[in-house]
Amino acid sequence: MSRIHVSHTDIANWAVNKVNLPKDKAAEYREQAKRLREKVQAYISEHPDFTLRKMLLSGSLAKGTALRSLNDIDIACYISGADAPQDIPKLLDYLAERLRKAFPNFSPEQVKPQTYSVTVSFKGSGLDVDIVPVLYYEDPDWYGKLVSQQDGSFLETCIPRHLEFIRKRKSRNEVHFAQVIRLLKYWVRNQKIENESFKFKSFMVELILSKLSDDGLDFSDYPEAMQHFYTYIAKSNLKEMIVFGDYYSVLNATGHNEPVKIIDPVNSNNNASKLYTIQQAQIITDAALEAGDAIDAALSATTKEKTIYYWRKVFGSSFNI
Ligand SMILES: Nc1ncnc2c1ncn2[C@@H]1O[C@H](COP(=O)(O)OP(=O)(O)OP(=O)(O)O)[C@@H](O)[C@H]1O
Numbered sequence: 023m024s025r026i027h028v029s030h031t032d033i034a035n036w037a038v039n040k041v042n043l044p045k046d047k048a049a050e051y052r053e054q055a056k057r058l059r060e061k062v063q064a065y066i067s068e069h070p071d072f073t074l075r076k077m078l079l080s081g082s083l084a085k086g087t088a089l090r091s092l093n094d095i096d097i098a099c100y101i102s103g104a105d106a107p108q109d110i111p112k113l114l115d116y117l118a119e120r121l122r123k124a125f126p127n128f129s130p131e132q133v134k135p136q137t138y139s140v141t142v143s144f145k146g147s148g149l150d151v152d153i154v155p156v157l158y159y160e161d162p163d164w165y166g167k168l169v170s171q172q173d174g175s176f177l178e179t180c181i182p183r184h185l186e187f188i189r190k191r192k193s194r195n196e197v198h199f200a201q202v203i204r205l206l207k208y209w210v211r212n213q214k215i216e217n218e219s220f221k222f223k224s225f226m227v228e229l230i231l232s233k234l235s236d237d238g239l240d241f242s243d244y245p246e247a248m249q250h251f252y253t254y255i256a257k258s259n260l261k262e263m264i265v266f267g268d269y270y271s272v273l274n275a276t277g278h279n280e281p282v283k284i285i286d287p288v289n290s291n292n293n294a295s296k297l298y299t300i301q302q303a304q305i306i307t308d309a310a311l312e313a314g315d316a317i318d319a320a321l322s323a324t325t326k327e328k329t330i331y332y333w334r335k336v337f338g339s340s341f342n343i
Pocket residue numbers: 080081082083085087088089096168177179180181184223224225226286292293294295
């Protein structure tokens with residue numbers, strides 16, 4: 023493949039400057055999350071029967087896969103399930119009321135229930151923190167019922183194990199695994215801007231790349247790794263079940279009859295892509311085919327101008343080197 027005009031290194035450098043959340047910002051936001059967690063922890067030690075049990079950074083900031091465009095900090099809050107309301111609006115009010123107790127120096131308006139989470143907003147600097155409830159029933163591995171941010175249903179899952187699962191793939195492929203995730207999330211972001219019916223959850227992108235990693239994909243050449251991702255989608259049409267044996271036998275993942283089956287690596291009964299229709303899978307497949315063709319064209323283009331033109335089909339008009 024010709025790499026004269028836009029090389030792997032060009033993409034890598036562009037990613038550091040334009041795609042990735044800068045390291046100092048990531049550290050600052052993690053610190054912000056840590057302060058909230060410590061406040062809840064301190065409140066728990068003074069009030070041992072408090073029904074909020076722990077806060078845990080979750081989402082892309084925890085996984086090290088955040089984009090520069092990150093607009094909130096995700097935190098999971100474990101709530102004793104035995105006493106908490108199961109009705110979502112009531113649960114969110116319940117959570118907000120208790121967070122206000124744990125954060126007495128925040129005004130009540132700074133702690134606001136949203137549709138499926140509670141946001142804590144900071145005066146002045148700092149991002150909003152999005153606190154997602156997890157109903158907790160004393161599981162020693164911190165399994166619990168996470169409120170889905172897509173439809174408010176309860177998902178039986180385990181965030182610490184999700185972090186461990188991703189960490190394992192990251193350490194097998196230092197730098198590159200996380201970088202390819204971010205590049206593809208950036209592609210997703212660009213697709214969403216161009217087509218409002220395009221949907222592709224970050225968690226699904228990460229799980230597909232985890233499968234490719236487990237199958238031996240190397241990731242150290244970014245155009246090639248992206249191309250593998252697009253080819254996998256184009257070939258499978260997202261109809262092939264993706265399942266992992268880290269925490270259960272893959273034979274347990276039966277009975278899923280949704281069109282897209284990307285199974286939660288920590289719970290064989292939870293299909294992380296269950297809300298995706300055949301139409302949505304087709305839109306993703308079409309976009310993947312187009313992106314794959316654009317990368318092929320970019321790699322064989324004869325001038326720098328043409329090469330950039332094709333890369334812009336993948337990453338949008340702001341792509342430049
Ligand atoms: N369907 C699901 N089943 C189980 N857990 C889920 C599901 N969807 C999301 N999660 C949990 O929530 C976390 C965050 O979701 P997701 O990966 O989509 O967002 P993100 O990593 O924060 O990315 P973004 O940059 O798009 O915000 C996941 O890492 C996972 O722990």
